Amino acid sequence: MTKVGVVVFPGSNCEYDAAAAMVDLGADVEFVWHSTTSLTGFDAIILPGGFAHGDYLRPGAIARFSPVMDAVGDFANAGGPVLGICNGFQVLTEAGLLPGALQKNRGLTFLSHPTTVVVTSTRSVLTRGATLAQELVIPINHFSGSYTCDDETLARLRDEDRVVLRYRDNPNGSKDDVAGVANEAGNVVGVMPHPERAMTTLLGSADGRVLLEGFLMLGAAAPR
Amino acid sequence: MNHSVIVEVTLREGIADPEGATIERALPALGFDGVTNVRAGKFFRLEIDAPSPDEALQRARALAERLLSNPVIEDAVARLRPS
Numbered sequence: 001m002t003k004v005g006v007v008v009f010p011g012s013n014c015e016y017d018a019a020a021a022m023v024d025l026g027a028d029v030e031f032v033w034h035s036t037t038s039l040t041g042f043d044a045i046i047l048p049g050g051f052a053h054g055d056y057l058r059p060g061a062i063a064r065f066s067p068v069m070d071a072v073g074d075f076a077n078a079g080g081p082v083l084g085i086c087n088g089f090q091v092l093t094e095a096g097l098l099p100g101a102l103q104k105n106r107g108l109t110f111l112s113h114p115t116t117v118v119v120t121s122t123r124s125v126l127t128r129g130a131t132l133a134q135e136l137v138i139p140i141n142h143f144s145g146s147y148t149c150d151d152e153t154l155a156r157l158r159d160e161d162r163v164v165l166r167y168r169d170n171p172n173g174s175k176d177d178v179a180g181v182a183n184e185a186g187n188v189v190g191v192m193p194h195p196e197r198a199m200t201t202l203l204g205s206a207d208g209r210v211l212l213e214g215f216l217m218l219g220a221a222a223p224r
Numbered sequence: 225m226n227h228s229v230i231v232e233v234t235l236r237e238g239i240a241d242p243e244g245a246t247i248e249r250a251l252p253a254l255g256f257d258g259v260t261n262v263r264a265g266k267f268f269r270l271e272i273d274a275p276s277p278d279e280a281l282q283r284a285r286a287l288a289e290r291l292l293s294n295p296v297i298e299d300a301v302a303r304l305r306p307s
Contacts, residue, residue, distance in 0.1 A: 058294055065291075094294065101296040103235075108242050148239060148297055173240065 002216055005032040005042040007072070007088075009063050014049035014085065014196065021196035021208070022046070025216055034066040044081040044125075044215065045072060047088025049141065049194060059087060059102065059144050060094035069095050081125040082188045083215055086142055089180070089190030098181055098190045099157065100149030102142075106173025110143045114204055116168040117179045117193055124164045124182035126189040129214025136207035138193035140171060145192040147174040147181070157181060165191055226271045227280035228305035233293045234265035268292055269305065277304050 004022045008015045008031050019029040032039065034052075039045060052063035063069070069091075076082045076097055084092040092098040105111055119127050119134040130136070149157070154176055157163050165180035172192075180191030195208030235241045243264035251259045268288075274280035281302055288300035 057292070061291065061294065093296070099296075101294055103240070103297065104242050106240070106242055108246055146240075146242075150296075173242070 001028045002026070002043045003028045003030065003041060004044045004046060004216075005030055005039055006046045006048055007032045007034060007068055008048070009034040009050070009052035009066060009091075011052050011054050012048050012050035012087070014087075014194065017194070017196045018046050018048040018085065021199050021212055022216070024199055025209070025212055027216055032068060034063070034068045036068045037071055039068075039071045039075045039080075042075070042080070044083070045075055047072070047082070047084040047091050048196075049086030049088060052087055052091060055087070055144075058090075058094070060090035060092075063087075063091045064095040073097060076183070076188045079185065079187050081215060083126055084188075084190040085194055085196065086140075086145070086192055089192055090144065092188065092190045097188050098183055099153050100147055100175075100178075100181065102144050102192070103146040103148050103173075104144050105142070105146050105171075111145065111171050112141045113139065113171075115140045115171055115179075115193060117165045118168055119164070120166045121161045121164045121182070123161050124186040124189045126180070126182075126191065126195075126211050126215050127164045129217060130210050134210075135168065136165075136198075136210070137205040138195055138198045138208055138211075139204070140193050141197075142172070142192055145174070146172045147176075147178040147192070149175060160184060162186075164189060165193070225275070226273050227277050228307060229270045229272055229280055229284040229302055230305050231268040231270065231284055231288045231292055231300055231302045232265055233268070233288070233298050233300045234263050235297055236299050239297045266292070280304070
């Protein structure tokens with residue numbers, strides 16, 4: 001059975017949503033406390049949403065120095081699938097595992113509502129099960145979700161087909177409508193929307209399933 | 225010996241600053257006209273045990289770059305605080 005590690009920092013608060021989604025899709029889940037130094041035995045890793053270390057200083061700024069992050073870096077460099085959702089995305093950018101940064105939303109508004117995102121690349125562990133140009137309704141829930149990077153980085157992301165999700169109607173001022181990006185190899189992905197909260201129409205949308213099912217397609221060939 | 229150091233972190237030029245922009249928009253409503261280029265940032269005051277002020281400053285710059293700021297979007301400036 002596929003074993004997914006969900007990293008828990010002090011202040012994480014979406015770890016149970018992430019775990020429930022993984023269990024729903026047939027995976028075995030184990031929580032990984034942030035002081036853990038080894039990720040041996042895991043097939044995939046999720047950094048969930050929340051406010052790791054209180055988001056003090058900047059979201060993810062303290063969390064990137066948590067002991068587990070060295071192991072996450074090793075796991076990622078070895079090609080293991082790593083997904084950062086919301087605060088997890090912020091942690092991955094602070095850790096340098098993904099380019100750019102997440103800034104306060106345009107208008108300084110905390111945003112919590114469903115949003116429509118467009119799949120703009122299927123060459124990542126999160127979007128490999130989806131179709132290009134597919135529109136998905138996934139909720140967002142963030143204050144610092146405005147993606148930013150320098151123009152050179154953005155050009156590279158576009159050239160290398162690494163912007164995996166874009167907002168159809170940009171809610172937060174993200175550069176180039178970016179809602180999610182991947183690393184060069186496509187095995188590390190960060191997204192601001194919460195696919196783990198879009199698992200059933202009963203709660204508004206089941207569009208997160210196609211993303212997380214793709215994430216668990218571990219037997220599939222590496223995205224690139 | 226302890227040296228008092230101030231570190232200021234601001235968003236780099238060209239990076240949108242929604243906080244600064246909001247403050248700037250609020251000022252005319254309060255009667256403060258003619259204020260432009262408002263940039264919001266962070267201010268840190270540190271005491272650093274180092275043999276010389278220069279070394280304290282060097283260490284402040286290193287820690288400002290590693291932790292206090294995110295060099296992707298922010299600039300950090302360290303200076304000694306006059307005692």
